Amino acid sequence: MIVHCPNCDKQLKLTDKIWDSVQQLGPGKKIKVKCVHCALPFGLDVSSLKQARSGHHQAHPASDTSSLGGRVRPPAPPNVEWLADGTFDEKEVVEDIPRALVLMPESVNRDAVVQAATIFGYRVEQALTAEEAIENMRFVNYAAVFLHEHFEPGGIGSGKFHQFMRMMNMSRRRYIFYVLLGGQFRTLYDLQALACSVNLVVNDTEIPFIGTVLKKAIPEFETLFGPLMEELQVVGK
Incomplete structure (x- = not known):
């Protein structure tokens, strides 16, 4: 499974053992992994697993190349709905x-x-x-x-x-x-x-x-x- 490091935005291929551990995490729980590119740690939880899987499917959709004349569809823009209500997980940043x-x-x-x-x-x-x-x-x-x-x-x-x-x-x-x-x-x-x-x-x-x-x-x-x-x-x- 491929994930992106939030620090350097490079791709990481994680082992099956790590993904098995992520799947067994309870609500709100995370495990820390260290990026092999920038050496900085970041957290993984169940939502990370879902995003990685959805990102993998979206990266190779059957209709993407056909609808754009063979060109690769660019990634979707980030979700910025949290800007309106100011919801941001500041506690997690501090605890890191x-x-x-x-x-x-x-x-x-x-x-x-x-x-x-x-x-x-x-x-x-x-x-x-x-x-x-x-x-x-x-x-x-x-x-x-x-x-x-x-x-x-x-x-x-x-x-x-x-x-x-x-x-x-x-x-x-x-x-x-x-x-x-x-x-x-x-x-x-x-x-x-x-x-x-x-x-x-x-x-x-x-x-x-x-x-x-x-x-x-x-x-x-x-x-x-x-x-x-x-x-x-x-x-x-």
Whole structure:
């Protein structure tokens, strides 16, 4: 089945497995796929399947070439009925913006992390306590979380939030880029990150360069785990 990417308008041929997953979606549900041409994600739902099928039939109608003397009929103009009443799915657009949760004491370093995450494309939110952060996590699917070792008085080892993240179900945890920051960490040291059950560790001295660190770490994370997570999402895991 052929669909058009809404970002670059190029055609994509999707696998039967993806279409089977789309057909099983409930009302209002979508799955995300990534365009192989522009690398940007977009949502597919049951209506996408119907449009793709109708577009396929309209692209090759028996009467098109005969009625136009052998010429191909151009595509129909877009439906603009929504302009009159202003109905536009703004909520979906907002939700497509990845969110980041920054948990750090007030400092210049926190400002640097917030600025870097914003430049990287995240909509940044903050919490003042571990309890507030955990409550936010229950209702929001954050794409990234930044936790400083001094956010809680007990530190990361005995902190409530880090324990909450460590106990999180992997079906959700694998989609969160989790970063620990503090004086005890060695920036970009993957072995230390693995031992702490996070994706990245950053030392306080390198926080002013957090933007450069993210430019290196996040693409590597997406390259390594992106295809796997897309397949797991298709099968509902």
